[in-house]
Amino acid sequence: MLRAHAHQVLNDATIPELPGAYHGKVRDNYDLPDGRRIIIATDRISAFDRILAAIPFKGQVLTQTARFWFEATADICPNHVLDYPDPNVVVGRRLDILPVEIVVRDYLAGTTGTSILTLYKTGARQMYGVTLPDGLKPNQRLPEPIITPTTKAFDGGHDEPLSPEEILDKGLLTAEQWETLSRYAFALFARGQAMAAERGLILVDTKYEFGLDPEGRIVLADEIHTPDSSRYWFAEGYEAAFEAGGRPPSFDKDFVRSWVADRCDPYKDPIPEIPAELILETAAVYVRAFEMITAKAFEPPAPDEPILQRIRRNLAAYF
Known part of the structure; x- marks a missing residue:
């Protein structure tokens, strides 16, 4: 299946008919005048602050895995999703992203x-406003899950660790917003761990991004x-x-990253041509991850239609 579809990659999702274009490292976004945002997950893989390659199926896997979890956690907190017009596309509410990124961790990793x-x-031993005990070993489970918040670097800068006290003192969030974010994050993580365990997986840690909708509600995004x-x-x-x-x-997806790092200074040198077999190995990991996490069979794209052509067809109503 991988070899049959190896030619089907979405490197670029530029659609001139759509307004408000913003191209990220992995996703291409379009802001509609009515407050909706079209988010297209490409197959680009990013590391070292640059694009390394395109991995078949990656964009579809990420979109459909997120869809599985958004639907499985909709009773816990509101999310930005409005529609899925295409396997690589989500249409969501445009949000004012909060300046704190939430990472929940349950293992020393x-x-x-x-x-x-x-x-x-x-x-x-003291970090992110919590105190960890002495004597923990790498990859050991923590006494209980913790939140390790960081600044949200919107300008390409580096995220910096925060404590709850610093979040409130800096005015990044109100006390009520922090309480809501914490409650949502722990509940989402608990649901994720329980469902992952049913599939023979351990959800070790994860990041969440939240924003405010026009009514001021905190909404799960990204x-x-x-x-x-x-x-x-x-x-x-x-x-x-x-x-x-x-x-x-x-799920070791770092084949490409490791291969590049072993052969050049990826921050300065030209990126060498990445072998096709390595690309396929990485694609296989993404497909396996989707199938294990969701317990669903992956449905590859139709072999006779380019992915961007299909996306354009499915988004025609938004032009």
């Missing part, structure tokens, strides 16, 4: 400078519990890996 494992290894916004481990194999001090088995 992560590799970035703001991850709790990185900070813990430096000797830090994506939810996708393999790009969340860390999943396979439950089978976790204990053995943890006891051995190794990394638990997971």
Whole structure:
């Protein structure tokens, strides 16, 4: 299936007939005059602040995985979704995105400078307004889930860690907004963990993005519990890996990132041509992730119609 559809990738979703264009690293967005936003997930894969390649099915997997979770959590909090006119497209309410990104974590894991494992290894025990006990090992489950909020860098800057006190002191959120965000985030995460466990998966951590609608309600935006916004481990194999001090088995999508980093300075050098087999391996991981997370069979696009042509046809009513 992968080889038959390897030529079907959505590198670019420029549609001149749609207004208010904004092209992100992965998604192409269009703002309609009536307050709706059309979000098209391309197959672009981004790392090192640049686009590395296009992975077949990636945009469809992310859109449909998020759809699965938006529908499964609609009773917990409102979300931005209005319609799904195409497998790669969601139409949502345009929101004023809140300046705090919410990450919920239940394990001592992560590799970035703001991850709790990185900070813990430096000797830090107080972080993000919480205190972690001594003696935790990498990838160990925490005593209870925690929220690790960061600033939302709208201008391409770096996210910075925040505590609840700093969020309120800086006026980033009101006390009521912070209480609502926290309640929503913990409830969404608990639902995600419970449903993931039924599928043999551990939802380790995830990020949420919220915004305000015109009525001032807090609304869940962006994506939810996708393999790009969340860390999943396979439950089978976790204990053995943890006891051995190794990394638990997971959906490893970093083939392309690692391959590039091993061959050049990706922040300065030209990106070498990435082998087709590596692209297909990554596509296979995304498809497997979709099928395991949702317990649904992945439906590939029709082989005889380019993806952008299909999207244009399905969005014609919005022109």
